[in-house]
Amino acid sequence: MFVSSQPRGAPRAPPPPPPSPSSPAPPAPPPPSSLNNLLGLKTTTTTGAPAPPPPSHLLLQRQTAGVSGNEPTSPPVENVNAHFYTFPKEKCKKTKILYWNKLAPSSLVHKKNNVWVENVNVSMDSVNLTKIEELFHCETQPSTSNGKKATVERTASSSNDLNSDQTATAQNAGVSKIFDEVYILDQKTSLKISLFLKQFRGLSLEQIVDLVINNNKSTGSPTSGVGGGRPPDEQMTLERLRGLQKCLVGAEQYIVDVQNYDGDYAKLGMAEKFIWHIGQHKFFSSRLDVKCLQREFDEKYKNFTKSFDTLIDCCRKLRSSQSLKQFLFLVLRVGNYLNLGSSSGPAAGFKISSIKQLNALKATGRSSTTLLHVLVDSAENDDNAAAGDKKPLQFTSQLSDVHSAAKIDYEATKTDLMIWSAETRKLIQTVRSATDPQFVQENESFLKLVDESLKELTVEKVREVETSAKVLQEYFCDDLKLTDLLNLFSEFFRNVERAKSDNEQLKMKEERLAKQKELQELKKAFGQCL
Numbered sequence: 389m390f391v392s393s394q395p396r397g398a399p400r401a402p403p404p405p406p407p408s409p410s411s412p413a414p415p416a417p418p419p420p421s422s423l424n425n426l427l428g429l430k431t432t433t434t435t436g437a438p439a440p441p442p443p444s445h446l447l448l449q450r451q452t453a454g455v456s457g458n459e460p461t462s463p464p465v466e467n468v469n470a471h472f473y474t475f476p477k478e479k480c481k482k483t484k485i486l487y488w489n490k491l492a493p494s495s496l497v498h499k500k501n502n503v504w505v506e507n508v509n510v511s512m513d514s515v516n517l518t519k520i521e522e523l524f525h526c527e528t529q530p531s532t533s534n535g536k537k538a539t540v541e542r543t544a545s546s547s548n549d550l551n552s553d554q555t556a557t558a559q560n561a562g563v564s565k566i567f568d569e570v571y572i573l574d575q576k577t578s579l580k581i582s583l584f585l586k587q588f589r590g591l592s593l594e595q596i597v598d599l600v601i602n603n604n605k606s607t608g609s610p611t612s613g614v615g616g617g618r619p620p621d622e623q624m625t626l627e628r629l630r631g632l633q634k635c636l637v638g639a640e641q642y643i644v645d646v647q648n649y650d651g652d653y654a655k656l657g658m659a660e661k662f663i664w665h666i667g668q669h670k671f672f673s674s675r676l677d678v679k680c681l682q683r684e685f686d687e688k689y690k691n692f693t694k695s696f697d698t699l700i701d702c703c704r705k706l707r708s709s710q711s712l713k714q715f716l717f718l719v720l721r722v723g724n725y726l727n728l729g730s731s732s733g734p735a736a737g738f739k740i741s742s743i744k745q746l747n748a749l750k751a752t753g754r755s756s757t758t759l760l761h762v763l764v765d766s767a768e769n770d771d772n773a774a775a776g777d778k779k780p781l782q783f784t785s786q787l788s789d790v791h792s793a794a795k796i797d798y799e800a801t802k803t804d805l806m807i808w809s810a811e812t813r814k815l816i817q818t819v820r821s822a823t824d825p826q827f828v829q830e831n832e833s834f835l836k837l838v839d840e841s842l843k844e845l846t847v848e849k850v851r852e853v854e855t856s857a858k859v860l861q862e863y864f865c866d867d868l869k870l871t872d873l874l875n876l877f878s879e880f881f882r883n884v885e886r887a888k889s890d891n892e893q894l895k896m897k898e899e900r901l902a903k904q905k906e907l908q909e910l911k912k913a914f915g916q917c918l
Contacts, residue, residue: 481525486723488742490735504737510717515766523751570655580635581659597665599624626683696849702793703856712783740864764887784881794878809842
């Protein structure tokens with residue numbers, strides 16, 4: 389029970405009068421020296437003229453950030469991009485925060501090869517800060533979301549489950565006819581070879597083997613009808629060579645068994661006869677591998693080179709785009725304005741992965757309008773850029789190669805190259821160690837060219853790509869992998885183009901509504917005159 393300390397019956401003292409509205413508020417105490425150190429301000433202990441006031445951006449930061457004087461001080465650093473903390477007007481409303489990975493001046497002061505130390509001048513004349521406050525102001529009503537996501541339970545009827553009713557179908561055993569033939573190969577290998585041989589109708593087994601061993605000579609004359617008169621390259625294509633390679637995987641022992649067969653050749657099955665002809669040529673598998681390499685090397689080499697050159701060129705263009713830099717600095721300045729008074733600002737720069745947040749920050753009550761729409765509109769209405777003969781947002785067209793470069797998975801491409809290089813070098817070593825001097829001599833010039841080309845790809849080109857990727861990561865202050873970085877830019881450029889289109893449609897709609905309103909007012913005025 390609450391007991392009053394005042395005696396019962398004693399008159400209560402009247403409440404103190406309210407302060408006069410005209411009376412000024414008591415002056416605020418001076419900030420402690422630790423706060424001055426934190427903000428990089430100099431303090432003096434000597435008497436005399438008072439110290440000049442700190443810069444406006446530091447005053448604004450001190451007024452809104454709410455830094456306590458007992459926080460640990462940081463050493464003074466160069467004020468990188470300090471002019472991006474000042475604005476033509478102060479914030480009147482609390483706005484939504486642009487959540488970016490901000491970079492403090494201390495993290496940039498000793499780095500020379502990044503976009504934020506280039507000191508690009510961005511005009512705020514085309515940026516309507518009042519409109520930004522209206523669009524991105526915080527709602528006063530508390531959020532009713534409890535953060536829980538509804539879960540949908542999925543039930544499946546066991547009676548309708550087709551998988552439970554599926555039964556394995558019995559394999560139909562082929563009815564084999566009894567012939568007086570000798571089969572040495574297993575059924576699977578024999579079937580694969582038989583299917584391969586059916587592609588060469590009109591050619592004998594010896595001619596098919598000769599296409600692999602010496603496919604520089606034409607098999608059959610054009611008038612004989614043997615092989616259809618087609619050149620060897622059309623008869624033994626790379627696809628067919630690869631098919632033969634698959635047929636011979638694990639067939640080494642079968643080749644030995646067929647060669648040791650001392651019975652009647654005529655009694656051998658078709659697949660066994662083909663294996664017998666293969667066994668008449670030493671190093672047939674190596675010869676087959678060399679033929680495949682000859683057919684595919686130029687195309688593979690060009691594809692790898694093209695992919696790497698595309699990545700290198702794309703990295704160079706991203707770093708040299710002035711239009712892209714201009715837009716990023718516009719993002720920095722508007723983002724600092726939104727983040728006044730929060731821990732996310734002010735920032736001397738931001739990691740490039742933060743550009744994803746531009747499309748995620750939506751206007752209050754207008755989910756179709758994002759911060760990116762506002763930034764794109766401001767960039768396109770920048771009179772200073774137009775006066776300097778600079779097309780705003782031209783980076784989306786200048787850097788269109790980013791979309792094709794983003795489709796190249798560098799890590800996967802590099803892995804494929806290393807596997808192909810290892811397999812090819814193993815083949816080169818096998819051929820050079822062969823006991824057939826003629827076989828070695830006729831392939832040495834080609835294999836030497838292959839070895840040198842692979843060294844150029846696996847060492848020089850790979851190093852050039854990785855150097856370009858590292859420079860790009862440092863330039864945009866992010867450690868994303870090259871493929872992720874290019875995909876980030878590709879998606880960002882598409883979002884910029886989409887925002888441009890949305891703004892144009894909205895402008896046309898507003899103009900149409902304005903004309904309709906004007907027409908209605910004219911009709912109303914004309915009716916009143918009558």
